[in-house]
C-alpha cells in the first residue's frame with residue numbers, strides 16, 4: 570500500500586503513470602464513459618483549512634469512479650476537539666477505503682498515514698501541495714510543454730514552491746525560483762531537490778531577482794503571497810513582495826509564447842495582474858479542471874497498489 574504525501578516518494582515513471590491514468594479517464598469522461606473502478610469505495614476528506622477546488626474535485630472524482638465522499642470538517646469531528654490523530658486515523662481507516670487530508674503541519678499527515686490502514690492523500694499542508702502539481706504537469710503535457718520546460722516561479726517560498734521543486738527534481742526540467750529576501754524556500758527541501766536533480770538532470774536555481782528568473786522562461790507561475798494560516802501577516806507581506814507581481818511587463822521577459830499557470834485562488838493586483846489572468850484564462854482554468862482528472866488517476870493508481 571502507498572500513501573501520496575509528497576512527490577519526493579515517487580519516481581518519475583510513477584508520476585507519469587498516474588497522470589496517464591488520469592488522462593485516459595479524462596478521455597472516457599469526455600466520451601461519456603464511466604468505468605467505476607472504485608465502486609462502493611468511500612473517500613474520507615478531512616479539511617482543517619478552506620477549499621474550493623480540492624473539495625469539489627475529490628468529491629466529484631470519487632463519485633465518478635463509482636465511490637462516495639465524506640466531507641469531514643475538523644470543526645465537526647472530534648479531531649478538532651482534541652481526539653488524537655492516531656485514534657482518528659485508526660477509526661476512519663477501519664471504515665473508509667482512502668483518506669484525503671488538508672491540514673497545517675506536514676507532520677500531522679505523516680502521523681495519520683503511519684496509523685492508517687488505507688492510502689492517505691495530501692490535499693495540502695503548510696509544506697507541500699502535491700496533488701496540485703499532478704494537475705499542473707498534466708496541463709503542461711496537454712499544452713506540449715514537458716521535460717524541456719523552463720519554469721519561473723515568482724513569489725513566496727511556500728507549499729506550492731516546495732512541490733514545484735519536487736516535480737522539477739523528479740521530471741528533470743529547469744526551475745528558477747525568485748522570492749523576496751526572508752521568504753525563501755525551506756533549506757532542507759531545496760537541498761533534497763538539488764540532490765534528486767543530479768539524477769534527473771533538472772536545473773534548479775533560487776534567487777531574489779524575478780527579472781533574471783523570467784528571462785526566456787516557457788512557463789511562469791506564482792501563488793498567493795499569504796497562504797492559509799498567514800492571514801495576520803498579509804499587510805506586511807504585501808509590502809515585502811513589492812515588485813513581485815507577474816504583470817505584462819514581466820511576462821515580456823519570458824519567451825514570446827510562454828504560458829502562465831496559477832493554482833488558484835488568485836489575488837489580482839497582488840501576485841498577478843488582472844491582464845495576465847485574462848490573457849491566460851484558458852490554460853489557468855484547464856489547470857483547475859485537471860485537478861479532477863489527475864486526482865482520479867491518483868486514486869485509481871493508489872487502489873491498484875494494495
Ligand code: CP
Pocket residue numbers: 619620621622623624693701832833834
Ligand atoms: N488550488 C487549490 O488547492 O484550491 P483550493 O484551495 O480551492 O482547494
Ligand code: NVA
Pocket residue numbers: 693698727728729792793795796797832833834
Ligand atoms: N499556498 C496556498 C495554496 C492554496 C491552494 C495556501 O497554502 O494557502
